[in-house]
Every structure is written in structure tokens, then in C-alpha cells.
Amino acid sequence: MAHRMDSAFAALDLLGEQQGAGFGSPFTCRGEVLNAVSPIDLEVIGRIRTAAVADYETVLRAAAAAFKRWSEVPAPQRGEIVRRIGGVLRDRKKELAEVVAREVGKIRSEAEGEVQEMIDMADFAVGQSRMLYGSTMPSERPRHRLYEQWLPLGPVGVITAFNFPLAVWAWNALLALVCGNTVVWKPSAKAALSAVAAMKLIWPVLAQSGAPEGVLALVIGGRGSVGQRLIDDPRLPLISATGSVEMGRHVSQAVSARLGRTILELGGNNAVIVAPSADLDLALRAVVFGAVGTAGQRCTTTRRAIVHRDIYERFCSRLTGAYRKLRIGNPLAEGTHMGPLIDRAAVEAMQAALEKARGQGGRVLYGGDVLAGGLFAAGTYVTPCLVEADADLPIVQEETFAPILYLTRYDWLEEAIGLQNAVPQGLSSAIFTRDLLEAELFLSHRGSDCGIANVNLGTSGAEIGAAFGGEKQTGGGREAGSDAWKAYMRRQACTINWSRDLPLSQGVDFSIE
Numbered sequence: 026m027a028h029r030m031d032s033a034f035a036a037l038d039l040l041g042e043q044q045g046a047g048f049g050s051p052f053t054c055r056g057e058v059l060n061a062v063s064p065i066d067l068e069v070i071g072r073i074r075t076a077a078v079a080d081y082e083t084v085l086r087a088a089a090a091a092f093k094r095w096s097e098v099p100a101p102q103r104g105e106i107v108r109r110i111g112g113v114l115r116d117r118k119k120e121l122a123e124v125v126a127r128e129v130g131k132i133r134s135e136a137e138g139e140v141q142e143m144i145d146m147a148d149f150a151v152g153q154s155r156m157l158y159g160s161t162m163p164s165e166r167p168r169h170r171l172y173e174q175w176l177p178l179g180p181v182g183v184i185t186a187f188n189f190p191l192a193v194w195a196w197n198a199l200l201a202l203v204c205g206n207t208v209v210w211k212p213s214a215k216a217a218l219s220a221v222a223a224m225k226l227i228w229p230v231l232a233q234s235g236a237p238e239g240v241l242a243l244v245i246g247g248r249g250s251v252g253q254r255l256i257d258d259p260r261l262p263l264i265s266a267t268g269s270v271e272m273g274r275h276v277s278q279a280v281s282a283r284l285g286r287t288i289l290e291l292g293g294n295n296a297v298i299v300a301p302s303a304d305l306d307l308a309l310r311a312v313v314f315g316a317v318g319t320a321g322q323r324c325t326t327t328r329r330a331i332v333h334r335d336i337y338e339r340f341c342s343r344l345t346g347a348y349r350k351l352r353i354g355n356p357l358a359e360g361t362h363m364g365p366l367i368d369r370a371a372v373e374a375m376q377a378a379l380e381k382a383r384g385q386g387g388r389v390l391y392g393g394d395v396l397a398g399g400l401f402a403a404g405t406y407v408t409p410c411l412v413e414a415d416a417d418l419p420i421v422q423e424e425t426f427a428p429i430l431y432l433t434r435y436d437w438l439e440e441a442i443g444l445q446n447a448v449p450q451g452l453s454s455a456i457f458t459r460d461l462l463e464a465e466l467f468l469s470h471r472g473s474d475c476g477i478a479n480v481n482l483g484t485s486g487a488e489i490g491a492a493f494g495g496e497k498q499t500g501g502g503r504e505a506g507s508d509a510w511k512a513y514m515r516r517q518a519c520t521i522n523w524s525r526d527l528p529l530s531q532g533v534d535f536s537i538e
């Protein structure tokens with residue numbers, strides 16, 4: 026248990042048993058104990074007492090009660106409190122990143138980037154708190170004013186995936202807060218310690234700022250005691266859920282059965298098209314980072330490269346050369362490019378996908394091995410894999426959450442765009458070209474069908490400024506920047522009659538005399 030004595034864990038008060046629920050401070054839970062196991066070496070780095078059904082109820086009641094008070098606070102004042110949340114995240118960025126790196130195996134700079142994304146979201150939300158704009162429309166009736174306003178929605182349920190254990194919460198929660206909502210967070214059981222760490226940093230800031238207790242709540246627990254309850258709970262008008270397509274389908278059906286709202290951020294199957302005019306150095310760097318970064322465990326990971334026939338062999342040979350140079354190992358060590366997969370089950374899923382790929386006619390060009398010995402004895406480390414495969418193989422249509430890149434040739438651009446769009450998911454996409462006409466076609470209505478379309482940069486590593494999300498089975502949700510805040514509010518159309526008459530719209534006559 027050497028890690029648990031580390032200063033970051035001590036500084037964040039993560040030594041000893043943690044409580045898996047709280048709403049201002051943790052409270053004593055009555056569920057089972059969940060071990061936080063690091064994929065780096067399978068060491069138990071934390072123990073969390075999860076929430077039982079009664080604990081879930083306590084949290085929900087607190088979040089619902091806090092909503093009444095929080096929605097009374099003027100939005101810019103809510104923003105001021107979010108500014109302070111950003112402050113503590115800035116101060117403790119390194120320690121929090123260390124917990125993320127240990128718990129989910131991200132390399133240090135990516136883990137720090139994760140916390141930076143929370144900070145960026147805090148800054149964004151502070152500004153947004155003064156810009157919850159509604160519009161005024163000209164009324165067709167004399168002396169009437171017609172306008173729309175945006176009002177707080179209620180307590181919001183936020184379900185997050187393991188691979189962005191904190192950033193995705195921040196995308197949702199910090200906007201939801203400035204919009205006047207309270208937030209109930211159910212993190213992934215594979216990243217529960219990071220969630221506890223973040224809440225233990227943020228709760229004291231809320232208390233010092235005078236925010237009502239219950240504004241930000243945490244509840245960690247199993248499907249029965251927490252997950253299903255949360256999505257079925259009519260006290261939560263909105264559920265924002267990030268994770269696999271399978272999870273999204275289930276959540277969507279449960280929430281729509283009670284006519285609630287969802288924001289769904291689900292799996293991707295992202296492609297890069299490399300055109301003959303591409304700057305190959307750029308394309309290569311982008312594809313390697315996109316396919317191998319976060320060990321292929323980003324929703325925006327590059328899973329397919331569709332490369333023009335004329336440059337295919339050259340591109341593949343350079344790509345293989347770059348893959349050979351990758352340093353795989355302890356993500357906390359200087360210079361490591363790729364750490365472990367989240368657990369052995371993920372390694373097995375990768376092996377099973379490669380088996381299918383081979384069976385369906387794919388050809389492994391490089392990698393795909395499970396590493397063994399020393400640190401690798403954890404059984405969670407693999408070599409990233411390059412597979413030559415026809416675009417229509419069944420396995421290529423699936424998102425395997427691992428560093429497998431499928432490579433395909435194309436002859437003309439419309440064909441490449443067709444191949445890119447011919448998967449059920451629609452998150453991120455990219456083209457490398459120096460031909461303006463090709464770039465414009467890719468970005469047009471006849472181009473990429475994804476929520477994200479990039480030219481001369483890769484599929485992953487989005488900024489927070491634009492609304493993030495994808496189409497088709499990716500779920501259609503949008504989070505983070507732009508006008509994503511609107512999903513966390515209810516819109517109201519208001520008409521004020523300041524005349525002494527009652528004209529009806531559309532000229533309807535209903536005079537009684």
C-alpha cells in the first residue's frame with residue numbers, strides 16, 4: 026500500500042476508508058466497500074464505502090431541498106462561487122491529477138490536462154453566468170411584449186464514464202450550477218476515488234462561500250441501490266449520461282418512460298481521412314496521438330484511418346515505425362506515451378476484437394500483444410495495434426475501447442467520406458488535406474456526419490469552447506461550450522399585455538356581445 030502514503034493522497038485526505046456519498050461533506054454510508062484498484066500495478070489505492078438505498082434517498086432529498094435555495098441566488102453570484110471552485114482546482118491541480126493517473130492509468134500530462142479542463146470549464150461557466158440570454162420577439166398584437174427567458178430546471182443527475190473521471194462532470198456540473206440547478210453525481214465505479222477527491226476539495230469551498238448544502242452531491246453505488254434509482258427518479262428532470270452506447274440506450278429508455286430529459290454522450294468510432302495532398306508529418310503525429318493517447322480509451326480516439334491508395338504503403342510504413350518507438354509503461358514515469366488499459370477485462374475485450382478482426386479477414390500489421398513480466402505482470406498493458414481491414418467488416422463497425430487502429434485504402438474522396446460515415450456512431454472525424462475543395466466538401470452537408478469535424482488536426486483533444494457531442498448512436502447530446510448551457514434550463518415564452526384590450530393571436534374573434 027505504498028502509494029497510499031504518497032503526499033498527494035494524504036494532501037487530499039484520501040487515506041483510510043472513504044464515504045461514497047455526501048452533499049457538503051461525506052456522511053457515513055451503509056453499502057458495501059468498493060476497492061479502488063490502480064490499473065498500473067493492481068494495487069488497492071483506496072477503499073470507498075458505497076451508498077445503500079437509504080443513503081441515495083438522503084442525497085436526493087438534500088439536492089432537492091438545496092435547489093429551492095440555490096435557484097434564488099442571482100446567476101452572477103452563482104458564477105462567483107464557481108470561480109472559487111476553479112480556484113481550488115488550480116491550487117490542487119497536480120495532486121488531483123496524480124489521483125486520476127493512479128486510478129485510471131492516464132499519463133501524467135493527460136491527467137493534468139483533465140484537471141485543466143475542469144478549470145477551463147469553471148472559467149467558461151463564470152462568464153456564462155452573466156449571459157443566460159433570452160430573446161425578445163416582436164409581438165403581432167399591439168402593446169404586447171413577447172420574450173423568452175431561461176429558468177433553472179431542478180436537480181440534475183450526472184452519470185460519468187471512467188475515462189474522463191472528472192472533466193465530464195465539470196462540463197455538466199459547472200454549467201448546471203450557474204444555471205441554478207443542483208447536481209447529483211454518480212461516477213464510474215472504476216474512477217470513484219477521483220470523484221471523492223474532487224468533492225472533498227470542492228465541498229469546503231461551497232461552505233465557505235455560503236452556498237446551500239446539497240448544491241453538489243455525490244453518490245457512488247451499484248445499479249440497484251443508485252444507478253437504476255437515479256435514472257428512474259422523477260425528482261431529476263434531466264439525466265446527463267456519458268458512457269457506452271449500451272448504457273445510453275438503457276438510460277434513454279428509462280428516462281423517456283417517465284418523460285424526463287437526457288443528454289447522452291456515448292461511444293464513438295472516429296476516422297481520419299488522409300488525402301494525397303496531406304502533410305504526412307502532421308497526419309502521422311495526429312493519428313498516433315489520436316489512436317494511442319489515453320491508451321485508445323477516449324470517446325474521440327482515432328479508431329479508423331482511411332488513407333488514399335497512392336500514399337497508403339508509405340503512410341503505413343511510417344506509422345509502424347512510429348508505433349515501434351512508443352514507450353509503454355508506468356504512466357507516472359517521465360516520457361511514457363501509453364499506460365495500461367483500465368483493467369484486465371478491457372485487455373480481454375481487445376484480444377477478442379483482434380480475434381474477430383482476424384477471423385473476418387483483417388491483417389494485423391503491428392502490435393496487439395499483451396505484455397508480461399515486471400510491471401506488466403498486472404496484465405493490463407498491451408502494445409497498440411495496427412490492423413489492415415476492409416471498412417465494412419463487422420468488427421470495424423464497433424467501438425472497441427482499446428488502442429486498435431483499422432487501416433483502409435480509398436480511391437476518391439466521396440468514397441472515403443462514405444466509408445467514414447458508414448458506421449453507427451457519429452462523434453468525431455478529421456481529414457488531412459491541403460486541397461481547399463476537399464476540405465470544404467468534407468465540412469459540407471455532403472461531408473462528415475459527425476458532431477466534430479476537423480481539418481488538418483486529429484479526432485481527439487477537443488477544446489471546451491465549442492459544444493461537444495456526436496450524432497447517431499453517439500446520442501446527440503451537447504455539452505461544455507457554445508450554447509450547451511441551454512440544455513440545463515427550462516425555456517419559457519412570456520407575453521405581457523400592456524394594452525387595455527384583449528386581442529387574440531392569429532386574428533381570432535371571440536367577442537361575447
Ligand code: NAD
Nearest residue numbers: 185186187212213252267268269272275290291292293324
Ligand atoms: P459504461 O457505459 O460502462 O459506464 C458509464 C457510466 O454509466 C458508469 O458510471 C456506469 O456505472 C454507468 N452505467 C452503466 N450502466 C448503467 C445503468 N444501467 N444505469 C445507470 N448507470 C449505468 O462506460 P465506461 O466503460 O465507463 O466508458 C467508456 C465508454 O464511454 C465508451 O463507450 C466511450 O466512448 C464513452 N464515452 C463517451 C464520451 C462522450 O462524450 N461521447 C465521453 C467519455 C466516454
